[in-house]
Amino acid sequence: MRVKRVISVALAGTAVLTPAAACSSSGGGASPAGEATQPVASPSSSPAPPPEHPFTGQPVAGRKPVLAVKIENTAAGKPQLGLRSADLVFVEQVEGGLTRLMAIFSSKLPAKVGPVRSARISDLHLLPMFGKPALAYSGVQSKMIPLVQAASLFDVSDSAQPGAYFRQPGRVAPYNLFADTKKLLAGAPKATKARDIGFTFGDAPDGGTPRKSFTVKYPAARFTFTWSEDAKRWLVAQDGKPDKAAEGGQLGAPTIVVQYAKTTRSEFHDFTGSYTPLIQSTGTGRAVVLRDGKAYKAKWSRSSEKQGTTFTTESGDPMPFSRGQVWIVLAAPKPVQP
Numbered sequence: 001m002r003v004k005r006v007i008s009v010a011l012a013g014t015a016v017l018t019p020a021a022a023c024s025s026s027g028g029g030a031s032p033a034g035e036a037t038q039p040v041a042s043p044s045s046s047p048a049p050p051p052e053h054p055f056t057g058q059p060v061a062g063r064k065p066v067l068a069v070k071i072e073n074t075a076a077g078k079p080q081l082g083l084r085s086a087d088l089v090f091v092e093q094v095e096g097g098l099t100r101l102m103a104i105f106s107s108k109l110p111a112k113v114g115p116v117r118s119a120r121i122s123d124l125h126l127l128p129m130f131g132k133p134a135l136a137y138s139g140v141q142s143k144m145i146p147l148v149q150a151a152s153l154f155d156v157s158d159s160a161q162p163g164a165y166f167r168q169p170g171r172v173a174p175y176n177l178f179a180d181t182k183k184l185l186a187g188a189p190k191a192t193k194a195r196d197i198g199f200t201f202g203d204a205p206d207g208g209t210p211r212k213s214f215t216v217k218y219p220a221a222r223f224t225f226t227w228s229e230d231a232k233r234w235l236v237a238q239d240g241k242p243d244k245a246a247e248g249g250q251l252g253a254p255t256i257v258v259q260y261a262k263t264t265r266s267e268f269h270d271f272t273g274s275y276t277p278l279i280q281s282t283g284t285g286r287a288v289v290l291r292d293g294k295a296y297k298a299k300w301s302r303s304s305e306k307q308g309t310t311f312t313t314e315s316g317d318p319m320p321f322s323r324g325q326v327w328i329v330l331a332a333p334k335p336v337q338p
Contacts, residue, residue: 053107054194055087057201057323064106065191066133067184068153070123071101072115075239077175081246082113089253091329092122093263095274097219102126105181106194114168114178116158119148121266122279128152128305131192136184138177141268141276154188161187198308202320205313208294216258216331223329225256227293234290236327254322256290256329257311259300263332279330287311291322
């Protein structure tokens, strides 16, 4: 009986000591059999911030394919749908001294976009910086067809991907052609994902001239960008009227880049006989960068069409943009008459 009692006491002691032994393992002791030691994170360590999107400078989980869409920019085609979701918006001069937009989507994709209009020769010189993106448009001049076919892009026009397009009720042709963005990208499964195009994002540099507004004139169009301290954006107005979005609110962006680029007459014309401008988007030139209620004199440089465009301050340092949507207004140093 005494032997049995001693064994019982010994077993009981073991049961009491086992939890203590388990606790002591966190202090460097051996782990109990059958248990894996878990690493303990240092209190001072913190997860690395997510990478920035190369088009907006905003955090992004991953990079997605690039979709470019040609969008009408006259009063007959407004309000436009989907522009508020664009990463970049290019303003280009077209025939008659008017302008047309090319919206670049990647980090966000609106369900619908439009009105979708025809492409221009300048687009084919801008798009190679994005690799081989998808381009949505509604036709080109007949002489341009071979150039589009040979260009670095995936054609998701209304003729190549008709199932992605529809006519929006309440609008008149040709300003009623809209597109489903997911269906557009479904037609370009190998479109290049967003990549570095030369932009820098961060705090504003020293200097700059305080500005409440800035105006860019084309022969038949006028843009005014007005700084909103409340919205922290430059609000867009065209021809004296606020540019409203179909989703509601006024179009605008934290950064407006006015890129002065030589503009010449191309070999192409529209059906009225007006020439198609050709924007020289490679080379070097001057620019004005609007951000945080100030205007900064800058320089731009693009060595080849496959390269992006870099912007620097007058002293040669990188010119940082505010994080968010960027408008690139391609303006001739001197207005080119139609």
